[in-house]
Each structure stands twice: as C-alpha cells, then as structure tokens.
Amino acid sequence: MGNYFNTLTLRDKLDQLSKCRFMDSSEFEEGVNVLKGKKIVIVGCGAQGLNQGLNMRDSGLDISYTLREAAIKEKRASYVNATENGFNVGTYEELIPTADLVLNLTPDKQHTSVVNAVMPLMKKGATLSYSHGFNIVEEGMQIREDLTVIMVAPKCPGSEVREEYKRGFGVPTLIAVHPENDPEGKGWAQAKAYAVATGGDRAGVLASSFVAEVKSDLMGEQTILCGLLQTGSILCFDKMVEKGIEPGYASKLIQYGWETITEGLKYGGITNMMDRLSNPAKIKAFELSEELKDIMRPLFQKHMDDIMEGRFSSGMMADWANGDADLLGWRAATAETNFEKTPAGDVEISEQEYYDNGVLMVALVRAGVELAFEAMTESGIIDASAYYESLHETPLIANTIARKKLYEMNRVISDTAEYGCYLFDHACKPLLADFMKTIDTDVIGKAYAKDNGDSVDNARLIEVNAALRAHPVEKIGSFLRASMTAMKPIV
Numbered sequence: 001m002g003n004y005f006n007t008l009t010l011r012d013k014l015d016q017l018s019k020c021r022f023m024d025s026s027e028f029e030e031g032v033n034v035l036k037g038k039k040i041v042i043v044g045c046g047a048q049g050l051n052q053g054l055n056m057r058d059s060g061l062d063i064s065y066t067l068r069e070a071a072i073k074e075k076r077a078s079y080v081n082a083t084e085n086g087f088n089v090g091t092y093e094e095l096i097p098t099a100d101l102v103l104n105l106t107p108d109k110q111h112t113s114v115v116n117a118v119m120p121l122m123k124k125g126a127t128l129s130y131s132h133g134f135n136i137v138e139e140g141m142q143i144r145e146d147l148t149v150i151m152v153a154p155k156c157p158g159s160e161v162r163e164e165y166k167r168g169f170g171v172p173t174l175i176a177v178h179p180e181n182d183p184e185g186k187g188w189a190q191a192k193a194y195a196v197a198t199g200g201d202r203a204g205v206l207a208s209s210f211v212a213e214v215k216s217d218l219m220g221e222q223t224i225l226c227g228l229l230q231t232g233s234i235l236c237f238d239k240m241v242e243k244g245i246e247p248g249y250a251s252k253l254i255q256y257g258w259e260t261i262t263e264g265l266k267y268g269g270i271t272n273m274m275d276r277l278s279n280p281a282k283i284k285a286f287e288l289s290e291e292l293k294d295i296m297r298p299l300f301q302k303h304m305d306d307i308m309e310g311r312f313s314s315g316m317m318a319d320w321a322n323g324d325a326d327l328l329g330w331r332a333a334t335a336e337t338n339f340e341k342t343p344a345g346d347v348e349i350s351e352q353e354y355y356d357n358g359v360l361m362v363a364l365v366r367a368g369v370e371l372a373f374e375a376m377t378e379s380g381i382i383d384a385s386a387y388y389e390s391l392h393e394t395p396l397i398a399n400t401i402a403r404k405k406l407y408e409m410n411r412v413i414s415d416t417a418e419y420g421c422y423l424f425d426h427a428c429k430p431l432l433a434d435f436m437k438t439i440d441t442d443v444i445g446k447a448y449a450k451d452n453g454d455s456v457d458n459a460r461l462i463e464v465n466a467a468l469r470a471h472p473v474e475k476i477g478s479f480l481r482a483s484m485t486a487m488k489p490i491v
Ligand SMILES: NC(=O)C1=CN([C@@H]2O[C@H](COP(=O)(O)OP(=O)(O)OC[C@H]3O[C@@H](n4cnc5c(N)ncnc54)[C@H](OP(=O)(O)O)[C@@H]3O)[C@@H](O)[C@H]2O)C=CC1
Pocket: 043, 044, 045, 046, 047, 048, 049, 067, 068, 070, 071, 076, 077, 078, 079, 104, 105, 106, 107, 108, 110, 113, 114, 131, 132, 153, 154, 155, 156, 157, 158, 159, 412, 413, 414, 415, 416
C-alpha cells in the first residue's frame, strides 16, 4: 500500500481532481428505493456514524451498528449513542456476514485495521462505503474485487448533518464510486440513494471522485473551516482583552459571532455578509481582508501543496504511529487558551451588533473563504466542490463553536481535521503577529465608526462592491444556492 494519488500520471491526477458534476434533482427521483430492505451496518457510532444513521433510519432504511467488542463490553460512548437511540448493536461476526452495505465510519487512522477486520466477513457482492477518501487515496487500500466501493461524504460536521436534516434541509454531499471496485455497476445507484437518505440531495450533490473529495476536504478543514476559525478566535479574544474589553463580552462576541456573521454568508455569499455592515465598516473590512489575503496566501498555498503532494498525510501518519502525541498535546494546549477558559458573559448582543463590532471577524471570513477557494481551484479542484468546502461549510463549523467553543469544534470534526487545524493555527498565529499589532478595538469589540461619521467616497464604495461581487466564489455560489430551496434559518 502507498499513496494511490502519487502513483497516477499528471493527466490522471488532473482527471480525477476534476471529477465534479453538480447533479440535477431529477436524478434523485428514485429516492431511497434502491436501499429499501437492504441491511445497512455502520461500523462506528461517532460524529458521522450516529448522525448519518439517525437520518437514514428516519428515511426508512434498515440501520444497525457494529462496534468493537470492547466498546460493547465497556458500554463506551459509541455503544451508548447507538443503544440510547434504539439501534440494534452487534459484533462484527454477528452483523457483517449478512450486511448488504457496510459503512466504515471509524476514524481515518483506524481504517486499514478496520477494513482488514471487516472485509473477510463481508458477503460476496456486498458494498463498502466511506465518508472520506483518505484510506483509498492516501493509503492506497486495496478492496476485494467482488465488493463495490462507494463514498458518500457530507461536507459538514457530524452534528450539523443531523441538525440540518431535522430542519428539513440537508448538507452538500460528494458521492463517488471507486473505479477499481464497481463489479456489478451498482455503485452510483446506491450512492445516490444513500445521499437521499442523509438529506444530502436537498442541499446539493456532486458526482465526484475519491481523489477530488480527499484533496478538497483536507484543504477546507485545515484552512478556512477549522484552522482560521481557531486562529481568529484566539487572536481576536486576546486583542480585545489586551485593549480593555470585558472578557465575558469578548468571549461571547467570538463564540456566537462566527455563527451569526456566517449565517449571512450561507444565505447570500460574501456579498451579503459584507452588505450587513455599514458602508464605512464594509470598506474597512474589505481593506483588512485584502491585507490578510496577502499575508496568508503563501500559507494557504503551502497547505494545498502539502496535501496534493502527500506531505501532509505522511506527517499525520507519523503522528498516528507515535500514539497521536502531537494531536493530543495540541488538543490539551487549545483547552488552555484564554478564549477557551473564559465563559461567554451574561450580556445581550444583538444580531447586528455581532456584525458591527466584529469587522475584523468578517474580514477574516472573507479572506479565508476566498483564499481557500482560490488555492483549491488553482490546483485542479472544480469551483462547485471548492464552494461547498469553503463557503457553505464555514457556517456549519461555526455552529459547533457557538455550542461549546473550540472544544466542541475539535470534538465533532474528525481527528484528521483536528490535526490539520492545529498545524494551520500554529503557523498562522505568528504570521499575523505584526498585522495584529496594528489592530485596535475599532474593528473588534466596538462598533466601527469613521472619524467623519458615516460618509464614504462613492467611487471607492462602488469599487469595493464590484470587487466583492466579481470573485468566482460568488458566481458559483449564486448558482448553487438557487437549488437550496429548502434552506432554513438556524434559529
Ligand atoms: N467528523 C466529521 O464531522 C466528519 C468525518 N468524516 C469522516 O467520517 C469518518 C468517521 O469520522 P468521525 O465520525 O469523525 O469518527 P469518530 O471519531 O467520531 O468515530 C469514532 C467511532 O469509531 C469507532 N472506532 C474507533 N476506532 C475503532 C476501531 N479500531 N475499530 C472499530 N471502531 C472504531 C469508535 O468506537 P469506540 O467507542 O470503540 O472508540 C466510534 O464509534 C472518517 O473517515 C472521517 O474522515 C467526514 C466528514 C465529516
């Protein structure tokens, strides 16, 4: 086994990276029928496992969970998750032999051992499914040739896969069939039905590839989605406290601010988020984000290059081999940050105040979304995939921070995402040190007001508005959001 992507010719790499077809809703008219009555066994009842299973059962499918014997014996969280939600739970030997589909929803670091344990028990002609392409692409896992291998990858943290489904919406999802494993030609039909069962078809589905999913997913999670929200939370909090803002207020402004300002993003792209600011504040946010883009662009490109060339994966797998020493150490260090240790204050902050007093946060979101989108599309990832992985998923990650700060984000996202988030954060904080020295409470913690009140230069405002609307993420975004007719507000 080795990195499958690195064995491909450049032509094949580009071909696999460019697999990205936005699927029309008419392609899902069959609903879940292809999977009706099929035995679907989920390995692992964690962030994706539990929440996908709940959605799929509500969609009428036969779902059960198979866990490690130790998890059952010790009644671990995964066992409690499954049984408290009324699911049947069994060992591999009990459930895998009769399974029509086995969904591998265990942590990426466990995939090789899990698949090696499960595969011999799988009946002839069954299907193995993943929600991330890491094991197939970065580790080159070989699957028994009679088995069908598919991927249904929600572009969303597990908890929000369930929350959006309960609202009657869903989350954007990439589906794929592994070209080496589709012996009966049933992969796409099963992947489509699975995407309907999780609610993904209500948000948008891309017919993608294992390669395109893994390279874009690693990039989104390390940079804009988790890395930058972590760095931004810590830097903005420390700056406000340094400048005398009451810590409880500062904590609340950040904890709930990302969620509030990115709701504007989810509904109307960067344009709508920026339009929620006053004209002077919009121009200020634009100028700050232009500066942030210039400072952070090399770091975003480095992450994209490390992911494309396999350096990220080999670095993370070295930590796996070292007992997750870095992951666990960095997780503990995050818990010790002042932002994490300061509860949100008992203070009223209106929806508009989160925008008005969070101009720097708005600037960070614009800079991060555009940089991640640019780095991905410059490296062969198609715009629709880059949109789901940068702009649309940011509010879904922000929902987890609103629940229980960075702790909750890092708990819900995969260990792979968490590891990459810390890598980015460690590099980005020093990179922004000089920039942060120029920052004061006029752009974070207090409402931005120019010296001369709210007048602006019209020519400059027109120039800023045109620049915001001209970015390619806004063009593909308005197309994709047009099909999100079932999108609901989070409150
Ligand atoms: N987290 C997310 O939001 C997203 C994750 N993904 C992908 O989904 C997959 C699952 O990730 P995620 O939900 O985060 O995983 P979690 O860490 O939340 O799930 C852990 C589950 O896997 C079980 N498990 C751990 N190790 C083993 C093992 N060696 N053998 C059998 N079961 C094991 C655990 O059971 P036990 O109680 O025994 O430890 C637990 O049930 C990954 O491929 C990830 O990349 C994709 C999109 C988003």
